[in-house]
Amino acid sequence: MNPRTIELKEQLTHLFEKTFSAKPEFFFQAPGRVNLIGEHTDYNDGFVMPCAIDYQAMIAATPRDDNKIVVTAASFDGQVSEFELTQPVAHSEDAFWSNYVRGVADVLLKKGYELKGANLAVTGNVPQGAGLSSSACLEVVTGLTLSRLAGHDISLKELALIGQQAENEFVGCNCGIMDQMVSACGEDGHAMLLDCRSLETTSVSIPEGLAVVIINSNIKRGLVDSEYNTRRQQCETAAAHYGVKALRDINVEQLESGRGDLDEMTYRRAKHVVTENQRTVEAAEAMKTSDVLTLGRLMAESHVSMRDDFEVTVPGIDAIVEIVKDVIGDEGGVRMTGGGFGGCIVALTPEAKVDAVKEAVAAKYPAVSNGLVADIYVCTPSQGASTL
Structure with missing residues (x-):
């Protein structure tokens, strides 16, 4: 267990004891994730390559004798929320996190799984709002906790789908499956081609x-919701133009030959998705053979495509990418990651150059970002959801 996990477990035990006046019986965790390559391809039925990281959501739990779920959250000052499993599960207005x-x-009950009451304490160290999937790992660890306490051996893949369904239908965010799948099924030392x-x-x-x-730019991702929906619509328009279910179903040759009367902007959106799918598959092959040169080139091409064709980067993000690239050269790769309009970049950096990257970003980024300071997380590709 890494030091961060041990610290999280201790904090969680303290919160649980403070709230419920007893020690917790069980601990469960699910990690956040970062996407190495394959951006805006997930809702186009395409390929993505994330890895789970050693920042996680964690739940301490003890079964109850009734049908009530009582849950408290460290991130929200120990606020407590509760609901009955025998009643239709309602939204909470005052404890949105719950x-x-x-x-x-709700999804587990509607699928016919009987659940048992429980006292739960939730915490996590996945940075919120950075695009590292703090919500998906909370959904996955919740599914693992509630199912295991009730004696159901639901597969991790199924728990990922349950988490996605909860976010789509209950929370109301139309996310793809990537975040939950890698949080549930990630593997130590590995990325996941999905x-x-x-x-x-x-x-x-x-x-x-x-x-x-x-590297979190700390640029607030203001436009992401409206622009995200616009990009989805543009991709659907392009797929309809080509007569396919999703842009996943055409290659670069078909993209060019069938371009016809497709307007320039929609064409560029489609071009990003089609080429990004190809890059993601090629990046997986490059990683398998430790071809770092090719991997770095593909990550660089991915960033340029997001900047020029999909238009989801911002100047501060582009600046960090250039700062990192100047340090690592062709010994690794760097690109924007996540939905765009701020958020994070991801770099596969030679271990010997990590400190140089930190120093360069600290020295140069504030000057091009109106004084913003970036947060840097050095991560280990980690195991997916588990009982601790």
């Missing part, structure tokens, strides 16, 4: 000597 827990319980249509996963070993470095 809707992720409520949503997962086919978002078939849900087939392939573990891909990260080349030795490379660290996963996540």
Whole structure:
């Protein structure tokens, strides 16, 4: 157990004892994630390649004798929320965070699983709002907790789908499956190549000597919801133009030959998705053979495509990418990660150059970002959801 996990467990035990006047009996965890390559491809039935990281959501739990779920959250000053499993699960207006827990319980009940009452304490160290999937890991760890306490051996893949359904239908965010799937099924030391249509996963070993470095620009992602929906619509328009279910179903040659009267903006949106799918599959092959040169090139091309064709980067993000690239050269890769309009970049950085990357970002980024300071997380690709 890494030091961060041990510290989290201790904090959680303290919160549980303070709230419920007893020690917890069980602990469960599910990690956050970062996407190495494959951006805005998930809702186009395409390919993504995330890895789970060693920042996580954790739940301490003890069964109750009744049908009540009572849950408290460290991130919200120990606020307590409760609901009855024998009644239709309602949304909470005053404890919005609890809707992720409520949503997962609701989906499990509607699928016919009997659940048992429990006292739960929730905490996590996944940075919120950075695009590292703090909500998905909360959904996955909730599903694991409620199902195991009730004696149901639901597969981790099924728990990922339950988490996604909870976010789509109960919380009301139309997310793809990537975040929950890698949080549930990630593997130590590996990234996951995920086919978002078939849900087939392939573990891909990260080349030795490379660290996963996540740099949060701290640029608030203001436009992301409206622009995200616009991008989805543009992709659907392009798919309809080509007469396919999703952009996953055409290659670059078909993209060019069938372009016809497609307007320039919609064409560029489609071009990003089609080429990004190809890059993601090629990146998985490059990682399997430890071809860091090719991997770095593909990550660079991915960033340029997001900047120029999909138009989801911002100047501060582009600046961090250039700062990191100047340090690591062709010994790794760097690109924006996540929905865009702020948020994070991810770099596969030689371990020997991690400190140089930190120093360069600290020295140069504030000057091009109106004084913003970036937060840097050096991560280890980690195991998915588990009982501790």
